[in-house]
Amino acid sequence: MTVSRFTRVLRKVFFTAVALVSLFLGGIVCLMCQVLAGRDAPTYRVEGHIVSHEQGALPVGGDEDAVSHTIAVDAGNRLYRVTAVGPDLDLPAGQPVALDVSTADGSIAYLRAGGGVIDLRPGVVRPVLLICAALLALGAVYFGAVRLNVYPPVATWLALALGALLAPVVVFVRV
Missing domain, CATH: 1.20.1270 (Substrate Binding Domain Of Dnak; Chain:A; Domain 2)
Structure with a gap:
């Protein structure tokens, strides 16, 4: 060669x-x-109420005390499940909520409950x-x-x- x-x-x-x-x-x-x-796609609002609430330990970033909350929201024709780490989703069953659902991928961007808004979008x-x-x-x-x-x-x-x-x-x- x-x-x-x-x-x-x-x-x-x-x-x-x-x-x-x-x-x-x-x-x-x-x-x-x-x-x-x-993350920043338009959303549409769905109203419903919480049907179940689960709490569990979820070690995040070396923090062994981190607690995750998972709620199930009945929106009439669909059941949504939302999980987040921290006390934001510590909501009782039966509480009315409104979900802002992304039109891009169907993920939940915001959860509105009791006058408060919880941002569930991923970071930038x-x-x-x-x-x-x-x-x-x-x-x-x-x-x-x-x-x-x-x-x-x-x-x-x-x-x-x-x-x-x-x-x-x-x-x-x-x-």
Whole structure:
């Protein structure tokens, strides 16, 4: 095998590796954008009452004393189950409640009971950090590919910019 043929084979292998890593990192960005879009999707209100309440120990983050509360809400045509860690869902059976259900994925965003509102949506810190880390890693992979002259530099940076702009847009438009 000559040096030029070895270089071509090495570039093909490296091109495939860059493409696979790029797809993986782009998938992380899309998934986290979808999580954020589902978090802030429109909701519809369902009213019902609590039919059961269960309490159990659920060690979270090394805290052995954390207590989870699970309630079942009868909304007429459907039974919803809600679980949360902490005292927020410590509600008696029979209490009337209103649920704000997400139109994106059917998860419960808010629970309204007795004049109070309990936010049950997932946080935003972890998805935003994963999006930033994936985009930085994607930029580093493409920068390494450009430095090794695998891709033409203009095409690489256009693909990176286009992917970074279109992935979140596509997810938000879908919802």
